[in-house]
Amino acid sequence: MNINELNSTDTITAGDQFAVWVTANGDTRKVSLSVLKAAINDGDTVADDKVTVYAAPSATGFTVTLPDNGESAWLVLTPAAGYAAGTIVLPSVAQAVEKQELLVNCTQSVTTLTVNGNGATVTGAPATLAANAFFRLRFEPVAKVWYRVG
Numbered sequence: 001m002n003i004n005e006l007n008s009t010d011t012i013t014a015g016d017q018f019a020v021w022v023t024a025n026g027d028t029r030k031v032s033l034s035v036l037k038a039a040i041n042d043g044d045t046v047a048d049d050k051v052t053v054y055a056a057p058s059a060t061g062f063t064v065t066l067p068d069n070g071e072s073a074w075l076v077l078t079p080a081a082g083y084a085a086g087t088i089v090l091p092s093v094a095q096a097v098e099k100q101e102l103l104v105n106c107t108q109s110v111t112t113l114t115v116n117g118n119g120a121t122v123t124g125a126p127a128t129l130a131a132n133a134f135f136r137l138r139f140e141p142v143a144k145v146w147y148r149v150g
Contacts, residue, residue: 012033013033014032014033014034014037015032015033015034016032016033017030017031017032017033018030018031018032018033049072050071050072050073050074050101050103051067051069051071051072051073051074052073052074052076053066053067053073053074053075053076054076054078055075055076055077055078056077056078056079056080057077057079057080057083057086058079058080059080059083060083060084060085060086061083061084061085061086062079062083062085062086062087063086063087063088063089064077064086064087064088064089065089066088066089066090066091066102067091068091068092068095069091069095070091070095070096070097070100071100072100072101072102072103073101073102073103074102074103074104074105075088075102075103075104075105076105077104077105077106077107078106078107078108079106079107079108079110080108081108082108082109082110082111082131083108083109083110083111084110084111084112085110085111085112085113085114086110086112086113086114087113087114087115087116088104088113088114088115088116089116089118090102090115090116090117090118090120090122090137090146091118092118092119093117093118093119093120093144094119096120096139096141096144096146097139097141098139098140098141099138099139100138100139101136101137101138101139101149102136102137102138102146103134103135103136103150104134104135104136104137105132105133105134106129106131106132106133106134107131107132108131109128109129109130109131109133110128110129111128112127112128113125113126113127113128113129115137115146117146119144120139120144120145120146121143121144121145121146122137122145122146123145123146123147123148124147124148125137125146125148126148134150135148135150136148136149136150137149
């Protein structure tokens with residue numbers, strides 16, 4: 001049967017089956033969506049699919065709030081100058097998901113940086129940023145903590 005002859009579906013569940021070629025066995029076998037998802041996630045040690053968020057603060061005391069969409073994000077922070085203070089508000093703890101990552105790059109210095117966990121604990125966040133500095137946080141949902149991982 002040709003794939004174009006199959007009926008379409010708009011929804012799938014964890015138990016639905018997919019055909020896969022298993023090289024070790026030399027044949028086609030079935031796999032559930034939940035097993036396929038786990039295999040894909042295990043192989044994805046660094047998320048390259050971050051949504052880019054741009055912010056260009058124009059005064060000291062700025063606040064940048066990251067979106068509550070459950071997606072990993074890359075914050076490109078381009079302040080107009082070096083500032084004495086700034087705050088980055090992370091996604092709310094209710095919307096953060098396991099292994100969600102936030103990568104932050106900053107082109108100017110921020111003398112006093114506050115990273116607001118928005119209901120979660122933040123461990124290891126920098127208290128200051130030099131020009132062209134960066135850091136990365138990853139969310140762990142059991143303890144509800146954003147950990148610095150880079």
